[in-house]
Amino acid sequence: MSSPRLTAANPARNEPADDAAKEWTKVLADLQDTIPKARSDPSISPKVRRNFEEMLAAAEAHDVERWAHAAVEPDRHTCHLWTSNYQLKFHRVGPRKWVTDAEPEGLCQIATFGR
Secondary structure, eight states: OOOOOOOSSSOOOOHHHHHHHHHHHHHHHHHHHHHHHHHHOTTSOHHHHHHHHHHHHHHHTTOHHHHHHHHHHHHHTOOOOOOOOOOOOEEEEETTEEEEOOOOBTTTTBOOOOO
């Protein structure tokens, strides 16, 4: 079994790599459009500005790992809080015991109860 011949009419093409290169060019172009606004906006904090500059430098160097690190680094140092509002009806079945008629919900079919 022989491998296909590489000719001008049949060049070797790594489609995922080519698609990634096109996507990277788009990311860099989007950042280039944002540069003047980001650098001149007085409401942007120094940390956010530094992070933007790091992402820009990584994009210009075509360093995907460095860019990904810069993209997620702010979230590593940020606390996130999620809250949910819901109503359940509980029925007393004993001096210190309550039950609800709630059915499991959501993707995982889970019923959660606080204490």
